[in-house]
Amino acid sequence: MSSKFSKFLSLLFVDEHNCVVCDRELPKPSRYRICNKCYALLEVIGDKGCLKCGRMMVSEGDYCLDCQNREMEFDRAFAPLAYNGAAVALVTKLKFHGRKYLAQGMAKQMTDRFLEEEKAVDAVIPVPLHPNRQKQRGYNQSELLARVIASDLRLPIDLASLRREKDTLASSSLQGGRAAREENLKDAFKVTDAEKVKGKTILLVDDVLTTGTTANQAAKVLKQAGAKAVYVLTFAGTREKPPIQADS
Ligand SMILES: [Zn+2]
Ligand SMILES: [Zn+2]
Structure with missing residues (x-):
């Protein structure tokens, strides 16, 4: 054959x-x-994760350098894996090569990571794609993951309350660091029905946490709509970058 x-x-x-x-x-x-x-x-983050953004740290202490210098709108973010090697390959295949079936096993790793936290949640919301992007791809990879997680945790999935209003550029194509990414994603999300999220603890699901800007912007509108808490769960998170060494 x-x-x-x-x-x-x-x-x-x-x-x-x-x-x-x-x-x-x-x-x-x-x-x-x-x-x-x-x-x-695979690089399992385990107890080497930042206590805020969940990314694997290179520095000592509870928080990564990024989180020491910024305020995030979400309460905590978690990921089972560092975004390296096979984790990158799996995300790429799920996202760009139509391998939707991969969501099953990937989501189980996410569920298991989240269960370690023993946190009570009211609803699962996948980070939405802009309708144009979703039409192009045919599906939202974060929704595939969120469906498995919600079903395993016996939680309702909410696909209607959070919308992506702005067809943003892929953050990987942006130059200019975090400020550019934040500007690109500013007002990207909108809550359609505040009553649905008011007073609720939300589990926001995405495939990867890189700078945290996407999760931050989505969490921001959910909080503005009255969400009590927002936890973020991704399959992988980029490693904390080592501090830039001054040239000697
Ligand atoms: Zn952090
Ligand atoms: Zn193998």
């Missing part, structure tokens, strides 16, 4: 018995659908 054809088949028939990273047969059913060898290569 040509590899092109077998690749096509593998897109149609998802084999739950194969590792989503290396595609080798799993010796036993795996909750994350990842073999032990590939799982060992």
